[in-house]
Amino acid sequence: MTIEHDGPQHTHLDRDTQELLDPHHHRASVHLGDRLIVDPDQVLANVAMAMERLDLxxxxxxxxxxxxxxxEELIALVDHFDQGPTLIAHTLNTAARVMNARYPAELVHRPLPLDCDLRRxxxxxxxxxxxxIARAVFNHRLAQHADVRSTEVAVDLGGTTSQQRIEVFMAVFFLYGTKVGALQNRTGIR
Structure with missing residues (x-):
C-alpha cells in the first residue's frame, strides 16, 4: 500500500501501519516515532472478539x-480519548449479549455474590x-434487558482515577470470564 504525496513520489508504509489501516486486522495501535496512534474502535472490537473467544x-x-x-492502548483510550465509560459500557454490553445468546436467562441475570473477589x-x-464498582455495574447490567449507556457508567465512575477506570474495565472482563465459567459448569454447555 502506498500513500501519494504532492506529486508522483510514493512512500511505502511499514507493516505495522499497513496492519493498523487494514479493517480486517486486529492491530489497534502503531508507534510513529515517539507518538502512539490508536484506533479506539479497533480496541473495542478486540475486546468483543476476546470475550466471544473466551465464551467458546x-x-x-x-x-x-x-x-x-x-x-498503552488502554491508557490512550481512558486518558487521551476520555472513553473509560465507553470501554466499560461496551464490555458490559458485550458480556450480556454473549451470555444471553447461550445460557438460560435465570442464570445469566443472577447477580454475582458480594464475596466474588477477583483478588483471591x-x-x-x-x-x-x-x-x-466493577461488581456493581456488572450486576446492574445483567439485571437489565437493554444496553447500558456510557453516560450511566460515567456516573458510577465519578471520582475515579484513570488507573481505577482501567482496573474497573479489567475487573469487568475477568468477572465476565468467571461468570461464563460458572454458567458452563452449571449448564454443561461448552
Whole structure:
C-alpha cells in the first residue's frame, strides 16, 4: 500500500501501519516515532472478539495485555480519548449479549455474590473501590434487558482515577470470564 504525496513520489508504509489501516486486522495501535496512534474502535472490537473467544473456550488463557489491548492502548483510550465509560459500557454490553445468546436467562441475570473477589481468584492487583464498582455495574447490567449507556457508567465512575477506570474495565472482563465459567459448569454447555 502506498500513500501519494504532492506529486508522483510514493512512500511505502511499514507493516505495522499497513496492519493498523487494514479493517480486517486486529492491530489497534502503531508507534510513529515517539507518538502512539490508536484506533479506539479497533480496541473495542478486540475486546468483543476476546470475550466471544473466551465464551467458546474458557480453558484458553486470555491475557488483557497480549490478547485484548496493551496498557498503552488502554491508557490512550481512558486518558487521551476520555472513553473509560465507553470501554466499560461496551464490555458490559458485550458480556450480556454473549451470555444471553447461550445460557438460560435465570442464570445469566443472577447477580454475582458480594464475596466474588477477583483478588483471591486470580491474584490480580485491583483496589477495593475498583472491584466494588466493577461488581456493581456488572450486576446492574445483567439485571437489565437493554444496553447500558456510557453516560450511566460515567456516573458510577465519578471520582475515579484513570488507573481505577482501567482496573474497573479489567475487573469487568475477568468477572465476565468467571461468570461464563460458572454458567458452563452449571449448564454443561461448552
Amino acid at each position: 473456550d474458557t480453558s484458553t488463557p486470555v491475557s488483557i495485555e497480549e490478547d485484548v489491548a496493551t496498557l 481468584l486470580f491474584q490480580v492487583d485491583i483496589d477495593e473501590r475498583s472491584l466494588s
